[in-house]
Amino acid sequence: VKQVGGASHAFYTPALAVDQREQAELLQALRHAVQRGELQLVYQPKVDARNLQITAAEALLRWQHPQRGTISPVVFIPLAERHGLINGIGRWVIEEACRQAAQWRQQGMRMRVAVNLSGHQLRQDDLVPHIQACLKRHKIPAERLTVEITESVAMDDTAHTRAAFERLRKAGLHVSIDDFGTGHSSLATLRRLPAAELKIDRAFITDLGHSERARSIVQAVVQMARTLELRVVAEGVETTAQRDVLVGLGCNELQGYLFAKPMSATALALWADTDEPP
Ligand code: C2E
Ligand code: CA
Numbered sequence: 001v002k003q004v005g006g007a008s009h010a011f012y013t014p015a016l017a018v019d020q021r022e023q024a025e026l027l028q029a030l031r032h033a034v035q036r037g038e039l040q041l042v043y044q045p046k047v048d049a050r051n052l053q054i055t056a057a058e059a060l061l062r063w064q065h066p067q068r069g070t071i072s073p074v075v076f077i078p079l080a081e082r083h084g085l086i087n088g089i090g091r092w093v094i095e096e097a098c099r100q101a102a103q104w105r106q107q108g109m110r111m112r113v114a115v116n117l118s119g120h121q122l123r124q125d126d127l128v129p130h131i132q133a134c135l136k137r138h139k140i141p142a143e144r145l146t147v148e149i150t151e152s153v154a155m156d157d158t159a160h161t162r163a164a165f166e167r168l169r170k171a172g173l174h175v176s177i178d179d180f181g182t183g184h185s186s187l188a189t190l191r192r193l194p195a196a197e198l199k200i201d202r203a204f205i206t207d208l209g210h211s212e213r214a215r216s217i218v219q220a221v222v223q224m225a226r227t228l229e230l231r232v233v234a235e236g237v238e239t240t241a242q243r244d245v246l247v248g249l250g251c252n253e254l255q256g257y258l259f260a261k262p263m264s265a266t267a268l269a270l271w272a273d274t275d276e277p278p
């Protein structure tokens, strides 16, 4: 069903039919991948802006399709959300990230591990008990796990979302508001949320270094975060010019290709060990 010029008459085109068949095939393949345990996590470091030491590793989902190669989470996560697969996948992500965190701790690495949560997961009553069970099983302190929740999900100011945030806070988890700047935060809602960090969306970072306007926006976010006693993380840092502006503005943590791309858990352990700052 397509919307044309605001009118809501539905029509079907051959192209659309192909599209739908492709979607159905992709969904079927995703179901199989989930059942066979073919999804993987890669990890991207966040570094301390002052000394560039690793502070956290964000877990990011990867799906290696046997024929199509790597399929982006931007494609398969919305699909999983539409078809009721996201909760199962999300539970696995939490379990696997905790298992990995425990292994890293045994190797002497004590950084936080961050997982992305879908809005659908927040609506599950057993989300926090599941997280707590995983933490307990792998002996990870709650504050070592960051849950990244996008601003648009976080700002959905319903009783349900508020209750979910309250349970996350009570459990002692580290909450990060992801993709900050893309939603419609009100200062009032932001103040009420028990978050520990704001993660500025890549769109704002991209223009840093050559745009005075982008710089002002990031500066305003950093100042507001300070007032609210939140840490600020910048995502998508790709150039030394962007890094220098962010450090100058007092951003706390940095993440992006300039430092490291997402990589396997093994590669990350080596990277953390031998890292040379750019
Ligand atoms: P996100 O949480 O905002 O993650 C950041 C995305 O930017 C990642 O893409 C990362 O690989 C990419 N990135 C990191 N640094 C740079 C950089 O310097 N330049 C550029 N151009 N890109 C950079 P990825 O891994 O494809 O993930 C895309 C999105 O998929 C994530 O955005 C997140 O919303 C979602 N996602 C990934 N894994 C999960 C998951 O386990 N659960 C849920 N619910 N969503 C996930
Ligand atoms: Ca994220």
Ligand code: CA
Pocket: 178, 179, 199, 201, 235
């Ligand atoms: Ca993000």
Ligand code: CA
Pocket: 179, 201, 202
């Ligand atoms: Ca983003």
